[in-house]
Amino acid sequence: MKAPPFAYAAPASIEGALALLAAHEDAKVLAGGQSLMPALNLRLAAPSVLVDINAIPELSEVSITPAGLRLGALVRHSRIGTNSAIAGAVPLLGLAYPHIAHGPVRTRGTIGGSLAHADPSAEWPAVCLASDAVMEVRGPGGGRDVPAEEFSLGIFTTAIEPGELLVAIRFPAWPASRRAGFAEVARRDGDFAMVGAAVTVDLGADGTCTDARIVLFGASSRPVRRREAEARLRGQVPGAALLREAASLAAQGIDPPSDLHASAEYRRRVAPVMVRRALADALSLPEARLAS
Ligand SMILES: Cc1cc2nc3c(=O)[nH]c(=O)nc-3n(C[C@H](O)[C@H](O)[C@H](O)COP(=O)(O)OP(=O)(O)OC[C@H]3O[C@@H](n4cnc5c(N)ncnc54)[C@H](O)[C@@H]3O)c2cc1C
Numbered sequence: 001m002k003a004p005p006f007a008y009a010a011p012a013s014i015e016g017a018l019a020l021l022a023a024h025e026d027a028k029v030l031a032g033g034q035s036l037m038p039a040l041n042l043r044l045a046a047p048s049v050l051v052d053i054n055a056i057p058e059l060s061e062v063s064i065t066p067a068g069l070r071l072g073a074l075v076r077h078s079r080i081g082t083n084s085a086i087a088g089a090v091p092l093l094g095l096a097y098p099h100i101a102h103g104p105v106r107t108r109g110t111i112g113g114s115l116a117h118a119d120p121s122a123e124w125p126a127v128c129l130a131s132d133a134v135m136e137v138r139g140p141g142g143g144r145d146v147p148a149e150e151f152s153l154g155i156f157t158t159a160i161e162p163g164e165l166l167v168a169i170r171f172p173a174w175p176a177s178r179r180a181g182f183a184e185v186a187r188r189d190g191d192f193a194m195v196g197a198a199v200t201v202d203l204g205a206d207g208t209c210t211d212a213r214i215v216l217f218g219a220s221s222r223p224v225r226r227r228e229a230e231a232r233l234r235g236q237v238p239g240a241a242l243l244r245e246a247a248s249l250a251a252q253g254i255d256p257p258s259d260l261h262a263s264a265e266y267r268r269r270v271a272p273v274m275v276r277r278a279l280a281d282a283l284s285l286p287e288a289r290l291a292s
Helices: 014-023 036-041 077-082 084-089 091-099 103-108 111-117 123-130 227-233 240-251 264-282
Strands: 007-009 028-030 049-052 062-065 068-072 134-139 142-147 152-154 165-172 178-185 195-203 209-217
Touching: 014 049, 014 134, 014 165, 062 084, 068 084, 077 084, 077 091, 077 103, 077 111, 084 091, 091 123, 091 178, 091 195, 111 123, 111 165, 123 178, 123 195, 123 209, 178 264, 195 264, 209 227, 209 240, 209 264, 227 240, 240 264
Parallel strands: 007 049, 028 049
Antiparallel strands: 062 068, 068 165, 134 142, 134 165, 178 195, 195 209
């Protein structure tokens, strides 16, 4: 099928984009087009105007300061995954990148587009949640910060209000004591995950876990922190047995969907395995990758 007819505008500034969004209630933002164009061609969306944000230089800016990493919403997947300074600033980004799609999609797709699209199986939203990222959203009334936890609201639904634009993603500085792990299972290399886990573990000088983030994605309508499992790690020196226990706690009570790719039962069984592997990799405990 072909996309329905639409008008096209490519403003050169954020203000220009916001003015167009305000003037056309059903306008859609076009970033990398890797999710939007298929949706148009399948006639799942029929906006009257496409507001192409690719000509707004500010949206592609990257800055790394002592406060952390700031990625413009239009920064491409490939730039994130192949720039050692970016992956050095937030190692979880570098670990997740190889799981995202294929070369052509990576060179066009953007982190902002992925976050705004809010596919529950996408990698960047899970990474943002596990890294305490904050989304900078701008609208006609000014700017506001939305913590990752409040940003993804459900399948293809975010906190972005009509007329607003996601302009940047801020990641707080990554402590030297923080380890990261990422694991997912997909039908084929580069496919969306059926289930995945993004984790961080902070270790004290004596090897005690001082803090942890465990995020499951693909297991519900949005990526979710598994706080009980995180609490199980805090104050402990992690070993294989503890990681197995935390992993099974992380998967307790999840209610995953069944779809063409996997049944709910499969996702339920695989979720703890993904958490266990991510934690084992984060802590360099290869024996903990095994079931027992
Ligand atoms: C074959 C294939 C495989 C893929 N595999 C994966 C995968 O394994 N993992 C994965 O995570 N993704 C995957 N994707 C999706 C890909 O990552 C997309 O790039 C991403 O979902 C959307 O980013 P985009 O820049 O292309 O956004 P677009 O397609 O341009 O936009 C997507 C949506 O977000 C809105 N939007 C975009 N930018 C903004 C903004 N700054 N502010 C407000 N709204 C905005 C648009 O209006 C639209 O509704 C795949 C895509 C394809 C085609």
